[in-house]
Amino acid sequence: MNILYYIGNRGIDLTKKVGYYTHVCKLIESVRATGNPLHLLCIGENSLPELGANTQIPHKYARYFVHRVLPFTGLINSSRLQKIALQLHKNEKFDIIHERFGLYSYGGYRSARKMNVPLLFEVNGPVIEEKQNHTDPLEGLELLSAKISRKTALKHGDGFVAISNIMKEIMVDEWGLPSEKIYVMPNCADHKVFAREGLKEEGLSLRKNLGYNDDEFVICFVGSFFPWYGLEVFFEAFGKAYKERKNLRLLMVGEGRIENDLKQMAKDSGFFEAIKWVGRVPHDDVPIYLNSADAAIAPFRRLPTKFFSSAIKIFEYMMSGSAILAPKLGQIAEVLEEGFSGIFFEPGNVESVKVGILKISESKEKCRMMGKNAQKEALSKFTWEKYGQQLVEIYGKMIDEFKAKNS
The missing domain is CATH 3.40.50.2000 (Glycogen Phosphorylase B;)
Structure with a gap:
């Protein structure tokens, strides 16, 4: 046809x-x-x-x-x-x-x-x-x-x-x-890119080049810095979590119109030094950055309408083998399972996001398990x-x- x-x-x-x-x-x-x-x-x-x-x-x-x-x-x-x-x-x-x-x-x-x-x-x-x-x-x-x-x-x-x-x-x-x-x-998600052979090794090499040590817990965000992604709420929550867990680190991959606002928030809250800003990277390199981190964040906020989009970001996170911190919203709640492939938080709720950050950063071993489960699900369905x-x-x-x- x-x-x-x-x-x-x-x-x-x-x-x-x-x-x-x-x-x-x-x-x-x-x-x-x-x-x-x-x-x-x-x-x-x-x-x-x-x-x-x-x-x-x-x-x-x-x-x-x-x-x-x-x-x-x-x-x-x-x-x-x-x-x-x-x-x-x-x-x-x-x-x-x-x-x-x-x-x-x-x-x-x-x-x-x-x-x-x-x-x-x-x-x-x-x-x-x-x-x-x-x-x-x-x-x-x-x-x-x-x-x-x-x-x-x-x-x-x-x-x-x-x-x-x-x-x-x-x-x-x-x-x-x-x-x-x-x-x-x-x-x-494209499994030939996001689940390709050798990604774990590439991720570990990049992690070393970025200057992270084994004791640090790195959360990665990939995407555009726009208001509807809920990044402001996540930054406020991260600042609160950072005060309780100083080994937390944030890896920001991308760019966008609220980038300067986010940087100012981080400076004002005292965790600017815990963030690395790498800008936009080629799409094929995204899974390397995800594999250099211990977890990935998708901080979407609730919208005034019933609809919530099917974010490619979530499926690429899953395919890369990332443990995912995300809001219990729309389709996200259908494809992820609490404690099995990710950790949920209440969208727009700073305290709930903070609890989610602390929960997902408790155990790197559990994050690896959740990442494997998420990738297996993605390979079988998405x-x-x-x-x-x-x-x-x-x-x-x-x-x-x-x-x-x-x-």
Whole structure:
């Protein structure tokens, strides 16, 4: 079967090596590994040779700065992508469109209807609500247009992939979609990178180079330093735990807009010297840093909405063999088990996070055991190979059902 992978959201910048880039790359790679061709169509202007067959169109604003008043930007992109999709179909003869759902996603369903092929929506979050909580909230006509666009597009979907059980609940209870059309597929991790041979040795070597001794207990964070990750609460809790356990150390891998705020917090609370800041590192080096530490932290905070994302971070931590300190939130509570593969804390609760830090740092041997358990779970359930195979099975089922329905 031939798949058109359609990403109409301008906010998905595939030149940035962040979480969604990993998801898009691994999805493409895992589907192609099954022997099925996949063509990526998206907004962009940069060369993406690592993604194989792909077509990009440059983003365009509405003329005369109309985009600053009315939400025409996304609608224009959808229209232009639809035109290109139909042109590609003349030669490619796609069997199905797989669309990464975003704001103003109407070009995909219109393309699918004109091509007479089924449409699968990949839903990684309630896009409108995420925007309200994380970036610039939509208001007025822009918000209304986004809601109308979402409702219209979704009713034309022939099938849906939800990133988590909670996302499926939202799609059924709040969006009114039929449960039987929704498949839950969590994020995964690349075992060839995060569980590769020799990582333990590489981690020990890096630990020595970083200057850590055997008596120190190192907790590692990998990611972007943004407010929604709950790093401020974690830093406050770490400062309190550090006063009780002076061998605690923090390894910060990444960068972001609140980095200076975090550094000031550490200075004010007297534990700045207990932190090493290494900045952003190549993705393939992330598991080495995780293996140089004794545990990993994912300090997410609770959001005003029911939804909590399926964080690739958690699955990569698991695959690397890390003992994980994390909030008992959403999908995290489904994939980790208290005392078996990680330690939970109450999100946003400084005292609970502090207790979690002290608990996970009590025994390095127990951390090693939890790390092995987490990795075993990841290898059995959360590899991109399994993800691609399941996705192709869904494609086949949808294509057969679509043909039967329209014959």
